[in-house]
Every structure is written in structure tokens, then in C-alpha cells.
Amino acid sequence: MPEPVLPSTARLLLARTARVQRDGRAPGLVAGVVRDGGLAWSAGRGEVPGPHTDVQYRLGSISKTVTAVVVMRLRDEGLLRLDDPLERHLPGTPFGDRTVGQLLSHLAGASADGPGGWWERTPGGSLDDLGLAETDVVLGAARRFHYSNLGFGLLGELVARLRGRSWDDAVAAEVLAPLGMARTTPRPVAPAAEGRAVHPWADVVLPEPEHHAGVMAAAGQLWASLADLGRFAAFLLGDTADVLDPATLEEMTVPAGVDPSAPGWSAYGLGLQVLRVDGRTLVGHGGSMPGFLAGVFVDREEQTGAVSLANTTSGLDPLVFGLLADLRGAEPRIAEPWVPAPSPVPLESLGVWFWGPSPYVLRSVSGGLLHLGPMPGRSGRASRFSRRDDGTWGGLDGYFAGETLRIAADHLDLDTFVFTRTPYDPAAPVPGGVDEHGWR
Template sequence: MPEPVLPSTARTLLARVARVQRDGRAPSLVAGVVRDGGLAWSVGRGDVSEPHTDVQYRLGSISKTVTAVAVLRLRDEGRVHLDDPLERHVPGTPLGQRTVGQLLSHLGGAAAESPGGWWERTPGGPLEELGLADEHAVLGAARRFHYSNLGFGLLGELVARLRGRAWDDVVRDEVLAPLGMTRTTPRPVAPAAEGHAVHPWADVVLPEPEHHAGVMAAAGQLWSPLADLARFAVFLLGDTGDVLDPATLEEMAIPAGVDSSAPGWSAYGLGLQVMRVEGRTLVGHGGSMPGFLAGVFVDRDEGTGAVSLANATSGPEPVVFGLLADLRAAEPRIVEPWTPAPSPVPLEDLGVWFWGPSPYLLQALHGGLLHLGPLPGRAGRASRFARRDDGTWVGLDGYYAGEPLTIAADHLDLGTFVFTRTPYDPAGPVPGGVDEGGWRH
């Protein structure tokens, strides 16, 4: 069980949620913070029954992350690859040459919405009834980030066809049930909030419709209570259980498409939003459907998450980012103490190396990793590296992500870049050689 937040922290969090619910005029709003494997604090405001953690709200696009997990399970099993064209698994669409990876990261150029009536407010059917045409490939592949509900509808169809079962059943059996999210369902199961639109000029509400979206369900169908959404936040913090390999979860959070329309730094990985908020990198997803708003974001460096659900079409500001900031300010994470650890390479391999005349520092990190980057105060490229089975190393991030690093006695070989112990060491294999006259003045 997570340790509850301090009383002073609870009051700060409550004050934020209360103001967002009131000022945003949400009929009800439930929210909480997550750490140490569960909800450390939660509250319900407005017209919400108790226990507030068990009332279902519609998740909207958080369903996309659940769909992405189902797709990546297939990838990890070798049944699909991110570079596969959609046509290989779902033939007959105008987006057949767009890849699975492009669709997961909203780089496939697919139309934002499916054709016909607005799928969020009208019942849906099978893929064959959508009437997809060439015009629904609105951009070239991999040209720019373009958020696409249609793309995730097609990914849900891919999951259903490869598993031979409906998307609803696959995500229930492979993602939700193993995580203990047993109250997360494709249609509301009491107790569940009724979705409302709030009049812009008066304090009156209008019920919003609810239905099954058919093939588009994978983009926004799921309903969930706060307790289940908190468990999903724990999943995003790394407690993946048997649902997904932790390395695959890390892959989901690597930015692929950048949302240049966002006011801050915002990107999209494989079914996950990656945002830079007040100097922190947050991972998760927001959601909206007629009558509902939802959010789940985690700060993996801090080991905390925040979740929120409201039954309003629009109005309340996103509260999860403020809750994470409040919790971090009031109860910052106390990191584990430093302890000595063996170096993953001989100590003589570490230290200063030179790329041409530029000095770089190779150092060992906790966890068996290496880091190569410029000396403090100098500009240059930096990356972390992990050991591969053949004894070489591979870049994890930065410019050298995916690039091989080989450590020799007199040089480092990094994707054709050679680093030597002295600037342009004539005894090293410097590309193009070194002028025989040496350094001059």
C-alpha cells in the first residue's frame, strides 16, 4: 500500500481539484495521485457517488494507449513489425502502405476522423461500413505529426484480425484483466457517471449520447473508474507485470512525432504522449469524448502519477499536471543513496577521449551503462550506451541512438567517428590520416 500524502499536501491537492471543478463547471470531477504502487490520495467533487474511486467515466483517447499495448504485444511475439505496411494485415484500405509504427505515432498521414457521421456521437459498425477512400490519406507518410483517430481504429482492426477476436475481448483479456483493471469496460457498468455538456452561458447541463463506436472503439471506447486508471498509471511507471516487457514500455515513450501546434514541448511515441511541462518530462495520455474528460500522466523520474476523470464535454482545465507539480513541491522524492558499483569496462578505458580536437568524457553510470559526452562547459553530442551480447555497445538516446560503439585500446569507433586519446593522434586510425607536419604555431 502506498504511504498516504501528508495532511498539508492533501489540503493543497484538494484545493486545486476543488477550484478546477468549480471554475470549470464540471458536474463531477474525481482525481488522485499515485506513488509506491497505488493511489496515495484521491477525492471526488461535485455530484459523484461514493466510493468515488469506483465510479466509471469514459476514458476517451486513453483507450489508444491500451490499443497500442495490444499491438506491441503482437510485435514482441513476432507476429507484426513496426515497419510492416498496414496492407499486410488489414488489406484493402487507402492507407495500406502506411506502416504500423507510423500509425501508432500519428505519422501515417491518416485523416483525423473516420468518414460519415461524427463517430464520437453516432453508433459505429465494422470497417467495411466506413467507406474509406483515397481522400482519407490526407498527408504523405512520415511528413508530419497529424493526430488520427482513424489510424487507431485501423490498429484496433489489426489487433482483432491477428487475434481472431473482437478488439474489446483482446484488450480485456490481454491488458485490462492482467493489470487488475476489472472495472474497465467498453460500455458503462453501474455505478457510472452520465456524460454532460454544460451550457456556455448558463449553469444548465445537457446529457450526451453514449454508444459503441464499432471499428472506431479502439480510439476512445473504454470506461474506467479512478481506481483502475490509477493502476494504469502504475503500469506506466514501470510495473508492467506480465502484460508488456519493460523495455517495450520504454520504447513506447520515445518521442517520434512532434506536435508543433502544442504551446510547449509535446511529442508522441507509440501510443503515448510525451510532454515537457515546467522542466519535467511527463508520459501518459489525455482523453475526451462527448460528456467526458480524462487524464493519466506520470513523472517517471519522480516515481509519481496523477489521474483525473470528469463528466463534462469541455470546461475543466487539465488538473493532472498541477497535481504532479503540487506533490513534487510538497513531498519531493528522496532518492536512493549512492553506493559503489563495479565499472562495466576497465577503468583505463574511461576518461577523456578526443574526436578530432574536441575533448569528450567516457564515464560509467549506475546500472552498467556508459555515457559519452562533451566536457562540462563545451558543446557537443551526448548519448548513453548499453552493452550488447557481442561485447560492443549500442546508443540508447541522443544523436548516437542505435549506433554501435566499439572500445579498442587506442581508440573508440562510434558509427565511423573515431575518438583517440590525444587530439588527432597520429598513432590512431584517424579517418583521412593526420598531417605529417603535426600541430603548428
């Protein structure tokens, strides 16, 4: 069980939640913060028809992340690759040349929603019922990020085809049950909040319809309790319960097409939103359906998360980011103590190396990794590397992600870049050679 927050922190979190519910005029709002595997604090405000941690609300697009988890399981089992064209697994759509990875990252150029009526307020049918056409392809592949509910509807159908059972059954068996999310279901199971729209100019409400979205269910169908959403936040923090390999979860959090070192960015990984908020990198997903708003975001470095659920169509300020900031300020995570650890390479391989005239430092870091980056106070490219079975080192992040580092006695060989112990060492294999007259 997670250790509860301090009473002073609880008051701070409750005060923020109460303001958001009042100012946003949400009929009902439940929220919580997560650490050590579960809810460390939670509260409900307004009309909550039952114990606030057990009442179901609709998750909306958080369902996309659950869909993505099953797709990544299929990848890890070798049943598909992220570079596979959709046609290989789901033939007959106008997106046949778009890849599974592009669909997961909203880079496939699919229209935001499928043809026909507003799928979020009208019952859905099969893929054939959608009647997809070339006009539903609105952008070229990998041209730009374009959020697409339709793309995740297609991924849900891909899951159903490869698993031989409905999307509902696949996510229940492969994600929800192993994580212990027994109160997460495709349709509401009491106690459940009723979706409401709040009039913009008066304090009156209107019920919103509820239905099964059919083939579009994978984009926004699920309902969950606050306790279950807190469990999903713990999953995003690394408590995967063997649903995913931790390395696969880490892969899902890597932004597609965005430089994560730049301040103030917003991006999308593989089924996960990746945001830079107040200098912190947060991963998770927001959700909205007529009558409901939801959010689950975690700070994987701080090992904390925040969750919220409300039965209102719109008008609510984001709550989870503020809760994370309050928790971090009131109860900052105590860093693990530094302890000595053996270097993964001989000590003589570490230290200063030069790319041309520019000094870089190769050093060992925790986890048996290497880090190559510019000297302190200088700008330049930096990456971490992990050892491969063949003795080389593979780039994990930064400019050299995926590239191969080879360490020799007199130089480093990295993707055609040669680093030497002295600037342009004439005794090392510097590309293009070194002027025979040397420095002058």
C-alpha cells in the same frame, strides 16, 4: 499499499481539485495521485454517483494507449513488426503502404476522423461500413505528426484480425484483466457518471449520448473508475505485471521525430503522449469524448502519477499536471543513495577522448551503462550505451541512439566517428589521416 500523502499535501491537492471543478463548472470530478503502485490520495467533487474511486467515467483517447499495448505485445510475440506495411496484416485499405509504427505515432497521414458522421456521437459499424477512400489519406507518410482517431481504429481492427476476436475481448484479456482493472469496460457499468455538456452562458447541463463506436472503439471507447485509472498509471510507471516487457514500455515513451533535450516540447511515442512540462518529461494520455474529460500522466523519473476523470464535454483546465507539481513540491522523492559499483569496462578505457579537437568524456553510469558526452561546460552530442552480446555497445538515446560503439586501446569507433586520446592522434586510425607536419 501506497503510503498516503501528508495531511498538508492532501489539503493542497484538494484545494487545486476543488478550484478546477468550480472554475471549470464540471458536474462531477474525481482525481488522484499515484505512487508505490496505487492511489496515495484521491477525492471527488460535485455530483459523484457513488464511491469516488469506483464510479466509471469514459476514458476517451486513453483507450488508444490500451490499444497500443496490445499492438506492442503482438510485436514482442513476433506476429508483426513496427515497420510492416498495414497491407500485410489488414489488406484493402487506402493506408496499405503506411506502417504499423507510423499509425501508432500518428505519422501515417491518416485523416483525423473517418468518413461519415461524427463517430463520437453516433453508433459505429464495421471497417467496411466506414467506406474508406483515398481522400482519407491527407498527408504523405512520415511527413508530419497528425493526430488520427481513424489510425487507431485501423490498429484496433488489426488487433482483432491477428487475435481472432474482437478488440473489446482482446484488450480485456491481455491488458485489463492482468492489471486487475475489473472496473474498466467498453460500456458503462453502474455506478457510472452520465456524460454532460455544460451551457457556455448558463449553469445548465445537457445529457450527451452513449454508444459503442464499432471499429472506431479502439480510439476512445473504454470506461474506467478512478482506482482502475490509477492502476494504469502504476503500469506506466513500470509495474507492468508481465503485460509488457519493461523495455517495451520504455520504447513506447520515446518521442517520434522530436528532440527530447529541447525545452518545452510536446510529442507522441508509440501510443503515448510525451510532454515537457515545468522542466519534467511526462508520459501518458489525455482523453475526451462528448460528456467526458480524462487524463493520466506520470513522471517516470519521480515515480509519481496523477489521474483525473470528469463528466463534462469541455472547459476544464488540465488538472493532472498541477497535481504532479504540487506533489513534487510538497513531498519530493528522496533519491536512492549512491553506492560504489564495478565499471563495466577497464578503468583505463574511461576518461577524456577527443573527437578531432573537441574533448569528450567516457564514463560508467548506473545500471552497467556507459555515457559519452562533451566535457562539462561544453556543448556537443551525448548518448548512453548498453553492452551487446558481441562485446560492442549500442546507443540508447541521444544522437547515437541505435549506433554501435567499439572500444579499442587507442581509439573509440562510433558510427564513422573516431575518438582519440589526444586531438587528432597520428597513431590512431583518424578518418582522412593527420597532416604529417602535425600541430603548428
